[in-house]
Amino acid sequence: MSKQNFLLGRGERLTNNIVVKGGGAPKEPPYTFNEARSRLSPMVTEASSRIDDLPQAACPGDEAVISLTLNPEYIAKSFFPYELMRDVGIEVIGSRPKKATPAKRSRGREPEEAVTTELFAKGRRSAIRSWSQQLPNWRANRGSANALISIEEVLAPVPHAKIKGSLPERGRMALETVLHANELERVMLEAFEEYLQVQEIEVELGRRFFAKGLCFLELDAPVERADDIALFTGVRTLRQMPGLRILRPTIRSAGIPTTDLVLPSEGPVSEDVRVAIFDGGIPDNHPLTQWATPYELPGMLPATEDDLSHGVGVTSAALFGHINTKEPLPRPYANIDHYRVLDEAPGQNPHELYEILERIEGVLSSQEYDFINLSLGPCLPIEDDDVHAWTAVLDDRLSRVSTLAMIAVGNDGEGDAILGLDRVQVPSDCVNALAIGACDTPGEDWQRALYSSKGPGRSPGLVKPDLVDFGGEFSRPFVVVAPDAIPSLTTTGGTSFATPSVLRLGAGIRAHFGGSLNHLAIRTLLVHTSEEGGQDHKEIGWGRVARSLDDVILCDDDTVRVVYQGEISPAKYIRAAIPVPSTQMSGMVSITATLCYKTQTDPHHPGNYTRAGLEVTFRPNDTKYSRDEQVHPNSDSFFGSSLPGATEDELRHDAWKWENCLHAVKRKRGSSLINPCFDIHYNARLEGRNYAPPEKLSYAMVVSVQAKGVADLYDQVVRQYATQIEPLRPILEVPIRT
Incomplete structure (x- = not known):
């Protein structure tokens, strides 16, 4: 040898x-204290007046939320205006990135648009009113004077600014609202329900997910009352409930003539590697059940043919990768637990997204896997200023367990770039997972498949997708085992199948090296050994995943x-x-x-x-x-x-x-x-x-x-x-x- x-x-x-000793030169502020006080005083007065006009029921505990935009030169963590918050009697409950052009820059530089931070702060209306009355009399020797200089703008959020996307003019529909509330502060959720009753807004509240300081809540409501719903001070975002990605492959499926599809006779390379796929299911009598165990979750409707076809294709890709019809099927690296989480065609159930997330979270809360695969998710491109429920819930879970998740970026790469509709889709913006896109060939001279959604991701998490792998295209589709009971092959395509192919390589590394390489090391190795394709990172991330285990470990x-x-x-x-x-x-x-x-x-x-x-x-x-x-x-x-x-x-x-x-x-x-x-x-x-x-x-x-x-x-x-x-x-x- x-x-x-x-x-x-x-x-x-x-x-x-x-x-290493740190330290730097003193910071030169863009404003003097007097300039900052003069600029902000009328803003605080206007914000206080607006929140005083809100209905009492919209301000539980007489508390309201205002926004404070930081000067772009003061977004580092060391400049956080804690002293100002304490002085005024308000507390920060959230923030989001925001583009702003400051009135002045330090050292006499010309103002220019820059990314900064908009803070959301909660406090009693009386405290904000007192601030507006006293601010004109503040002196430069006040303890929070330096923090005041870091603030560029103070506003009271208005309802229409909280509504994302467009809504129909009228009619009841499923909406998704995000509240500034954590699981220990359910009083905000209760106050929201009371507010809706006082305003005589007929709503039905559904599932909710808590993630740190946010509550993601589904509700059925009349869209003509959307502004009234968003008037509640605890509402951060309101939008139409997104739908599920269409699971039909980007490439029309066609059978491949074959007289004898021979499946491997051996068990997996390792019995110790634990893999879970959440998808459309596998028929109980399917040949892949030799290595993949189907799980049916309680309370679900029967699976559709499209769901099962997608589930079998994803599982085939995790077991064998893209199948080369001229070579024997390789031995799978690991067994798979396949959880069916889909039970209706996308779009038929307006609440399907939260139902599916609840099913996935239910499994992950009771079991820990080495690898999980998600080739589904909301049909929703990521946003720079907000994190969706799927991302928030999954990222929080993945931050606490030794699991490497592979998530497909979606197939909307040909969407409108100006509107950002071609960007990677939720929840592939999870920073604790690998986001996988598709390239157009397993051979040389590869590039991003046109359908594969593009980056950048949100900062932090700019490089999304992380990696790409062959996902099929019209002249060369992705080959998988067909959903029929008799072993045969079929063709398909999409990031849904590139994603489990990458999982397969990760499982192979784990199978051969056991516990000597943890999930973080495997993630790092997959990125480290990827092939740069000479394309923009927004197209292909760090590159195409290595072609073989040898390329990773030798x-x-x-x-x-x-x-x-x-x-x-x-x-x-x-x-x-x-x-x-x-x-x-x-x-x-x-x-x-x-x-x-x-x-x-x-x-x-x-x-x-x-x-x-x-x-x-x-x-x-x-x-x-x-x-x-x-x-x-x-x-x-x-x-x-x-x-x-x-x-x-x-x-x-x-x-x-x-x-x-x-x-x-x-x-x-x-x-x-x-x-x-x-x-x-x-x-x-x-x-x-x-x-x-x-x-x-x-x-x-x-x-x-x-x-x-x-x-x-x-x-x-x-x-x-x-x-x-x-x-x-x-x-x-x-x-x-x-």
């Missing part, structure tokens, strides 16, 4: 704690690939050495690095959605110092300056530090690399302000070093670091293939 250079593990042994002789799986404490720094030979490397050297971590989320603060951030500093040469008093070697750019999809404004405000998946490639001369390393700093925030969580943050990092001029780089590194890193060898003695 020829020599195999396996992926190297235990990279965390190459890390150690370091101390290294060429001139390449070394190391996996780091570790933890870091809040506000701390670790230094992660990049393993290179002690002798100078000739020629150019490529360093590829990928860093992933899961994070708790704040869906009521979409602009500050992730609670954790890792700031990475690249130090290529530990002998280079610019100043005598310098403690640490010179740094060089790596992740931040190349974040795909980031605007200049986002880079300026270091938004990349809150992205929980970073990937970049850097080329350097071998002679310039002397004990290179990454310094990693853990930042934490809560609802956009400073926060020090008690627990450490788990992360996974993969670093590859390739030196074409060093033919035995892998062997040199393995020998030099023999007491620290080690090859990860498969735990199963089976051929590695796809």
Whole structure:
């Protein structure tokens, strides 16, 4: 057997704690205190007058919500206006990104439009009224004076601004409303019901989901009363209930002539890998039930033919990938639990979205899987200023479990780009999952399939889709096992099938390496080993997923690939050495690095959605110092300056530090690399302000070093670091293939 250079593990042994002192120059404000007071006083007076005019029932506990837009220069967590909130007697209950042009900028610069943060703050109407009366008399020595300078605008939200999209002029319909309320504050929900009764608005309240500071609620109501519903101060958003994505494939199905479809006779490669698919179901007598167990949830109607066809196709893709009709079917890597969550054709039940989410959440709350697949979801492109219920609920669940979720981005890539209808669809904007799009061929010269929905995602989470894989197209459809009881093949296409194909590769990694690679490491490896396609990241994310397991777990002789799986404490720094030979490397050297971590989320603060951030500093040469008093070697750019999809404004405000998946490639001369390393700093925030969580943050990092001029780089590194890193060898003695 020829020599195999396996992926190297235990990279965390190459890390150690370091101390880095921070600090910066004092900030020059855009306004003086007197300017800020003069600007804001009439705004606060107007806002107070508007909320005083609201019906008493619309303000439970005599509390109302106002919005405060921050000056774009004050959106960092360290500038959160906590002192002002406490002084006025209001508390922030949510926020959203907003574009604004400030009246002034610091240092005399010309004002320009920039992305900033709109805060939603709740307080008694009497407190806001008192603020409006006293603000003209505030003095510069007041404790909250500096915080006042950070505010650009104060408003009372108006009903029509809360309504998303267009609504019919009249008639009853299913609506989705989002309330500023968490599960411990159900009084807001009760007050909302009372308000609707007082206003004589005939509604039927349905399912509700709580996610941090939001309550997502379905209701049947007359649309001509939408403004009255939105007048309630606790309402954040109101829209028509979105429908389910149409599950019909983007490519018309056709049978493939075959005389003998032979299914594998063996069981899965591993009995230990747990996979769940939530989809349209599998017939009980179907041949795929050899590896896939169908589960029927209580209270559901019979499955439709379209649902079963989709469910079987998705399951086939998870077991075998795109089937090459000229080769035998590969052995599946894992068994699958297939939960049927669909029971009606999309659009027939206006409440289907919440019903399906309730079914999925019910399963996930009782069982933990290694991998889950979602090739369905709302027919709703993501929005920059709001997080949908599906995303909020699933992201919260995924932040707390050791599960890697694959979610299809949808098939609306040819939608209206100006209106954003071509963007990835909910819930593929989950930051704790991999969003999967489709490319048009499994071979060379691939590109995004035209139907595959495009990025960017919301910031943080800009790179969506994360990855693409072959999903079929008209001249070359995706081949799956047909839904018939007799084994046969059929063709289909869409991101629904590219997604379980990526899951299959992840399950293969897990099957062969067991617990030595956790779900974060597998996610990181999938991104790290993807093929760049030369297209915009909005089209294909980080690239096309690797073609085989060999591409992920084996290294060429001139390449070394190391996996780091570790933890870091809040506000701390670790230094992660990049393993290179002690002798100078000739020629150019490529360093590829990928860093992933899961994070708790704040869906009521979409602009500050992730609670954790890792700031990475690249130090290529530990002998280079610019100043005598310098403690640490010179740094060089790596992740931040190349974040795909980031605007200049986002880079300026270091938004990349809150992205929980970073990937970049850097080329350097071998002679310039002397004990290179990454310094990693853990930042934490809560609802956009400073926060020090008690627990450490788990992360996974993969670093590859390739030196074409060093033919035995892998062997040199393995020998030099023999007491620290080690090859990860498969735990199963089976051929590695796809």
